[in-house]
Amino acid sequence: MSGDFLPLRGVRVADFTWVGAGPFMTKPLADHGADVIKIESRVKTDVIRGMAPFAEGEPGVNRSGYFANRNSSKRSVCLDLRSPEGRELALRLISVSDVVANNFTPGTMDRLGLGYESARAVRPDIVYLDMPMQGNTGPHRDHRGFGLSIGAAGGLLAQSGYPDRPPVGTGTNYPDHVPNPLHAAIAVLVALRRRRRTGHGQHIELSQLESTLNAIGPDLVAASAGRPVGRRGNDDDLAAPHGVFPCAGEDRWCAIAVVTDEHWHGLVTALGRPSWADDPALTSAGGRRAASARLSESLRQTVLDWDAEKLADTLAEAGVPAALVADAAYLLYSDPQLAARGHWVSLRHPEMGACVYDGIPYRLSRTPGSLRSPAPLLGADTRAVCTELLGVADTEYDRLAEQGVVG
Template sequence: MQRTFPLSGVRVADFSWVGAGPFLTKPLADHGADVVKVESRQRRDPIRSMAPFRDGERGPDRSGYFANRNTSKRSLCLDLKDPRGRDLALRLISTSDVVVNNFSPGTMDRLGLGYDAAREVRPGVVYLEMPMIGRAGPHHGWRGYGLTIAAAGGLLGLTGYPDRPPVGTGTNFPDHVPNPLHGAVAVLAALRKRRRTGQGEYIELAQLESTANVIGPALVAAAAGDAPVRDGNRDDLAAPHGVYPCAGDDSWCAIAVVTDDQWSGLCRVLWDERWDEPALAGADGRRRNSGRLDELVAGRTRSWVADDLARALTDAGVPASEVLHADALMLDAQLRARGHWEVLDHPVMGPSVYDAIPYRLSATPGALRSPAPLLGADSEAVCVDLLGLDAAEYRQLEEEGVVG
């Protein structure tokens, strides 16, 4: 019996690239949508050229980064600057329910593939754009990626220590969490509306505004006149709260103590008794003296193996975890028991590890239906079987570089 997915029958013309756009369309593809990723051989998606590469060998079909962001999709290569490539793109849009792009404002309009052109061939289309700062306003022409969006959106300004420059989040956080997932929810809401009313929708997701949602408490504080500052790992509600050194090279344990019971548990593990220093009495005392407290805790954690300490603390009711490196995470017993890691047989990279879908729907589960597509792997099938070209016409366009 063939499995039915919740988005079976929905087609997405995916003109997005790099991080935020492809990660928006990935959950749609993993839940059954036919996501056709429109690419270019002349100007490839940059993440096809980003590490890590399988076996350290570079190539457009060997990027693990690209692979993990593009499961369950098809790849169609078109030259959108050629009128024939544009016409094929419009044919694709005419058969699609959703169009997604994350180009700079006006790019799709200049290509003749903007919202007005799309709804002319597909009146009920759901059309989503992801300009960095929006299509209007004094800065609408600014360009950027996750790092610049995180900077402009205030996120980087909150990360680090008060006496040092911002350290950032370690990755382009806006590309991986707020912007693609806000976009995916917006698309699903628009599809639901269309199912009820028959009306399509134009969605503008300004990535700066989406990212600003991440720092809501800081914005509220600033509006109240209490401008937040970088404060390392410290927390208004917890003390100690941080990452503490353990035995070995670059070995750490994260600890967060919120309640008095958790504080008692920490003291039993680290000092075999309740700590009775007057300055550290009660939660308020611990927060006021967090610097002194961090020194005391670090002085005790250095003699512990990180995993042993995390286990002892959690057994005592204290939230704690060893700081895992990526290779150790692959062996994590909890993730393995839940089947988080999946192996898909990629046609170039061979058996490769992917993140499974991180949320589990009981009635309408999704799946990684196929590994990421090779560049242009589905061009002929899409052009001939879906867009109606005959084989000879396709071969001619392929020879001229319009498709491929």
């Protein structure tokens, strides 16, 4: 599709973010046309450049699938921000950018001479995003952490698991992948829209802790009403049965949730009206919730010999909320829905070869966006950005490269 259809075409982002939440915030901007220039270091590379999985199992700064999937459609430059000349180049990049983004510990960008006031001095209408872990103020402002730390501090881990067992968390750094980057992206888009109307920039401070709190909204409401909250396994206030049930084969499961009487009748009919379903106490939602533990055990015994995928399909056709517990291999190679929608995108990376990327999970009818290029090699665009965008002469660039300022 022509770049004319990309909604953020013409927007440039000076992207100082690293690890998870920050790069995942700038990714949708890049995939929808923004020129996202990732400022990196050869001395202290982005953490996820060193994280598995690696192509063919061979580690390398350009071989991480994790990094690749978070950084499609971007460019990469390497600058030594500790040197005066490196900082000057960074400021020159900011002066021709619309957005600056970072997710460092509070004060880091100021110490580098690249904080909001310095950025505004060279670009008065800049949209400047800070993504500190717990905010730029308060007694915990200097605390450092990753998604797991934020999930713990933000209450996610305390709500995940069984009451008589340790917290299990979400299996991945949920704050890095869902609430924090997407809240930040929306804030940036709102600020750009306001700038288009008023000519004024914005300084956005997104506390990742406060962003994550949105994920436990129902528990916060319950706590405010004086109700006990905590780990409940798969128990639910509205649904019974409600849980993940083992099926035939090794580690094969089906998730089932019965909320309404219609769901209940669909479940009973699809399972061939098992005898335990004739209990009069189960005809109402309240009765089913009261008998939740016994009901779940009866259902567990009934579906043990079912194929998990067939059970999920059968229940779904009967109007019952149900789904196969899919693993990554199934989603990638066997899921018919994702295949039909063309979710997975293959891009040829200059070092790793053909790589699979997540496609854009939402569809804009008039300005759909696309993964325009694979993740960049470390510093692949440094010369082009310096000489073509920032006006550095070739001879000057060579001198800076010899001194390690650029690379």
